[in-house]
Amino acid sequence: MRVQHMTIKNGMKVKELVNEMGRAGVLGAGRVYKATKLLSEMFQDHEMNVFLSMAGPLVAGGMRNIISDLLKEGKIQALITSGANLTHDLLEAFGGGHYHDLQPGDVKVGHIKDIYTKTEDFEVFEEKILKILESITSTRRIFSIREFIHEIGKHIEDEDSIIKNATDNNIPIYAPGIIDSMIGLQLWMFTQENQLCLDAVADMHHLSDLVFESERIGAIILGGGVPKHYTLASTILRGGVDAAIQIIMDRSEAGSLSGAPLEEARTWAKAQADSKLVTVIGDATILFPLILAGAL
C-alpha cells in the first residue's frame, strides 16, 4: 500500500491526527497509529487483563492523573512500577509537588532533568510515611511488596493518588525494586528499631494467579528497567503476552532489556508466537498521552 500524505487541519482532533499518521503508515507516525489501534483493541477486549509497566519519572513528569484515571476506569488490571514513581505519588499525596519553576526562597533539593523538588516536601514525606509505617506494622510484620503498597493506600486521602486508586479498586501494584527508592530509605531507617520484613518472593504467587486466570494478557510498557522485564517475565509460564505496546527511548545495540525490541520477548516465551507487538521510540510523556487520547 502506498504511503498517503498526512494533512494537518486547524482544530483537528487527536483521533484525526492519529488517523492521518495511519494513512502515512511508516516510520514513527506509522508506529503511533499501530500502537493506538492495538491499545484500543486491548481496552475493548474484556477478556484481556492489561498490565501497565511504568519506569522513568512519569509521575513527576505529569502523568499521575492519567494513570489514576486508568485505574479508576478499570482499564488496567495490574500496575508494575519503580519505587521512585511510588515515592513521587506519595510526595504529592502528602501535599508536596514537583516543580518546573521554583520561586525565590524555595530550598530546592534534587532534580530530574528539568523537574525540581523541594526539601520541605521531602520532610513532610518522611514524617507522614513514618506514621503510616507505624500504623501498618502495628498488627503485622511480614508483607509482600504488593500487600505493603496496598496497606499504604488505605492511609491516603488524595483522590488523585495512584496508590490510593489502586487500593480502592483492588488493583495490585507490583514494585519488585521498591527498596531502591526514598520509600526504601525510610524502610531502612524504620527497620533499625522496628520489625518489618518485605518478602521479595511472595508477590510472585499472587501475580502468577492473576496471570493464570487471565483469558488474555496485554501489556502497556512505558520505559524499561525492572518493571518492563517483570511484566513480560510474569507471563512466561503461559507462553507470554498476547499483545503489547512499548514506548522506549533506549536503543537495542548494547543488549539492555530496556532497549530490546518486543519481538525478542517471543524467543523467551514472554510474548506469544502470534502476539501483536508495537514499539514506538520516543518520550513517554509525549507519546503515551497522544496514543491514549487516540485510543479512547
Next chain:
Amino acid sequence: MRVQHMTIKNGMKVKELVNEMGRAGVLGAGRVYKATKLLSEMFQDHEMNVFLSMAGPLVAGGMRNIISDLLKEGKIQALITSGANLTHDLLEAFGGGHYHDLQPGDVKVGHIKDIYTKTEDFEVFEEKILKILESITSTRRIFSIREFIHEIGKHIEDEDSIIKNATDNNIPIYAPGIIDSMIGLQLWMFTQENQLCLDAVADMHHLSDLVFESERIGAIILGGGVPKHYTLASTILRGGVDAAIQIIMDRSEAGSLSGAPLEEARTWAKAQADSKLVTVIGDATILFPLILAGAL
C-alpha cells in the same frame, strides 16, 4: 511552578492535548508545548521570515502535503532540504510512490527503514527528469542550485508537489547537497554528453539577500545534516536566528552538528543571544504533525 498532571479525554482536540502537556511543563511533554507555542508565535509574526530545514526521509514518510500546504499558505519563506527529499517529491510528481506494503508481483528496489520503493517508479523518474533537463538546458547552461530547482518546478503538474508549490509561490528551495541524490546521479549521466554547470556558490548571494531583508528570522529544523547547518549558518552575518524549533533524534555527545543543541548555535552567532530556542527529541513524522496541529 508546580507540575500539573495531564488529563486525557475522549474526543479531545490536538490543541487541548498540547495544552495538557503545557500544564505538565517538563520533559518531552513540556518541550512539545513550548515548541508549539513558539511555532505559533513564529507564524503570527508577519515580519518574521520562516526557514524550514528538512533532512531525513520526510517526503517519503508521508509529510509531502504538510510541506506543500505550508508553502501554499505562505507560512514558510524558504525551504532548505536534501537532494533525497527532492527526488522523493519528483518520484511522486511523476506518478510513482512510496509503499509500506508491496503487492505480489511488484519489483521492489531499495527501502528506507519500512518504506519501500519500486523499480518501475524509478524508471519513470529517470525518463521524465531527463526530458526536464533537456528542456531546462536548451537555452541556458549555468544555474545556481536554487534556480535549477525552480526551473524543474515549472515542468511539474502535480498540485501536491513541494517543488511545484515552491516555484508557483516563488519560494526558494536551497539544496546545497543536491548532487548527493538520484537527481545528482541523473545530472552526472546527463552531463556526460550535455553541458550544464550547477554553481555551488551562487545561491549564497540570493540567500544572504533574503536574510538581510528579513526583519526577523525563524527556523523550523526537522532533522540535522547539511540542511540544519546551512539554515543556521545562513544567518551568521546578521547574528543568527531570532527563533527556532528543532526536532531531532541524534544525540549530542559525539559532537555532530545534527545532534547539537540549538544553544550551541548562539556561540557561533547562528542564533541571537536573546533568541527563543526549543529542541524536542524524537521522530519528526510524529512530532511535527503534532506540533503543527497545535500551532495552527
Next chain:
Amino acid sequence: MRVQHMTIKNGMKVKELVNEMGRAGVLGAGRVYKATKLLSEMFQDHEMNVFLSMAGPLVAGGMRNIISDLLKEGKIQALITSGANLTHDLLEAFGGGHYHDLQPGDVKVGHIKDIYTKTEDFEVFEEKILKILESITSTRRIFSIREFIHEIGKHIEDEDSIIKNATDNNIPIYAPGIIDSMIGLQLWMFTQENQLCLDAVADMHHLSDLVFESERIGAIILGGGVPKHYTLASTILRGGVDAAIQIIMDRSEAGSLSGAPLEEARTWAKAQADSKLVTVIGDATILFPLILAGAL
C-alpha cells in the same frame, strides 16, 4: 589547552592508545582518558571502597572473567547487579554457556541481541539451583538477598564464577531486583512448597554499615537501572560518592535515571559536591575493557 592530534602506531599498547586520547582531550576520546585516569586513581586509593554496578547482559556478553578478576584482586569492595547477571553467572557455573553461533541440532531458547542460549543449559540450571535452594533452606528460612547470594556461592565450584569469587573473598553482592530473573522464577516455584523469605529491606543495614565505614567511596557504573540507582543512593546519608565513572548508552532527555548524567546525582547528595565524575557514552563491552586495560 590545544587539542593535540592522536597518532596510531603498529603494535601500540592500550595505555599508549588511551594516552593519545588524552592528548586529544575532547569528545568521547577525552572522556575515555579521563575515566581511565580516574579509575586508576580509584584503584590506587587504598582508603576508597569501590562499588561496581553492573546492569545489562555483561556476563552473557563476555565480561564474567573481568568481574571475577576484580573480585579476586580485591579491586572492588561491593558488587551491585541484576538477577539476570547472576543467572547468567550460574548458568555457566553449572556447565552451560552463551553462544554467538549455535551448532546444528542445538535447541535454542531466548536470545539477547546476538547472544543465544540453549534449552538444555536452562534445564541443568533449574535442576542445580533447586538442589542449592534445598540445601540452603535446610537450616534457615529468612535471608537478606545478599546473604542468599552468599550462600549460593558456597555451593559453586567453578573458579571463574562471580558469585563464588564474591563469596570466597567475602565481598557482598547486592541485587535488590533479584526476583526479576530466572533465579526469581525458581524461587517462586520453590516457595510453592517450601518456606523461604527473602527480606528486601535487610541488606540496607549491611550496605549502610559498609558505606559508613568507608573513608571514601568510588563507583564504577556499567549500565543504568536499579543497580545504578541503588549504588548511588546507598551513599546518600554520607553525602554521596567521592568519585564515579559511568559507561551508559541511554540518553538523558526522557528523564530516566539510567541516562542521567552523574552531575545530577550531586543535587540528590548521591555524589559529593567536589566529587570527580566522568561519564562515557557507549557500549560497556567495548569501553570497560578498554578503560580497565588502560587503568591497570
Next chain:
Amino acid sequence: MRVQHMTIKNGMKVKELVNEMGRAGVLGAGRVYKATKLLSEMFQDHEMNVFLSMAGPLVAGGMRNIISDLLKEGKIQALITSGANLTHDLLEAFGGGHYHDLQPGDVKVGHIKDIYTKTEDFEVFEEKILKILESITSTRRIFSIREFIHEIGKHIEDEDSIIKNATDNNIPIYAPGIIDSMIGLQLWMFTQENQLCLDAVADMHHLSDLVFESERIGAIILGGGVPKHYTLASTILRGGVDAAIQIIMDRSEAGSLSGAPLEEARTWAKAQADSKLVTVIGDATILFPLILAGAL
C-alpha cells in the same frame, strides 16, 4: 560457538585487547573485533580501493594526524568529507587550533560540544584563505569541488594537513557540501567581487572513473550525513561496495541515512549482495583509533 570471557592484563597491546573482544564475539565487543578484522583485510587487499567518509568534528576532535597518516601511507584512495572538517584542517594549517581549555584573555568564539575555538584563529583563517582564493583564481574560474580543494592543498605548508597530504599524494577529496562551511562563507564573500564557479556536478565524472577502475571498493564510514551517502552512492553503478565498516552514533528508527544499517545499502545496490559489512555503534574518536590500532 561459545562466548569466551575476556581477560584484561596489565600492559596489554591493543591487538590483544581486540582479540579478547573477538573471543567474546557478541554485542559491541564482537562488532569491534569484526570491524578490525575487516579493516585489516581491506588494507591488505591491494586491488581494493578504500574510500574514507568522515562526518562530524573529527579533525577538531583530534583525528587530523590519523587521517593524514592514512593518506601518507597510501591506505586510502579517496576522502569524502564535510566543508567543516576541511575548514578545521585549514584553521590548524594556518597556525590556529582547537582547544579544550582556553587561557584567561583568550576571546573564544563558537564551540562544538567541549571543543573551543578562538576569534583570532578565524581572523587568520579568513586572511589566508582569501589570499589562496586570489591565487587560485588568477588563471582559472571554473573548478570542480575536488579540483578546488586540490588547488588549495598546493598552498599549504603544514606537513600534518589533510588537504596538503591529499594534494601531495594525488588522492582526491570530495566534499559535495563544501559550501555549507566557513570555507563556503569565504567563497560567498569572495565571489561578491570576483568570478569563481564551483561546479557541483563535475566531480561525479572523476569519481565514477575511480569507481569503475577499482577492482574492489571498500569504505570506512565515520559518521553519517552527506559524506556517508555520497560514498555509498558513488558505487551504485557497479553494484555497490565490496566491504564497509561504519562507526555511527545515530539510530535507525526515524529513517535517517546517517543511522541506517549498512545492510540497507544492499537494497539500493550501494553494497554488493555478498559484501562484508560491519557497523559499530559509538563515538568515532574512541572507536576508530581503537579499531585502526588493532588493524595495523
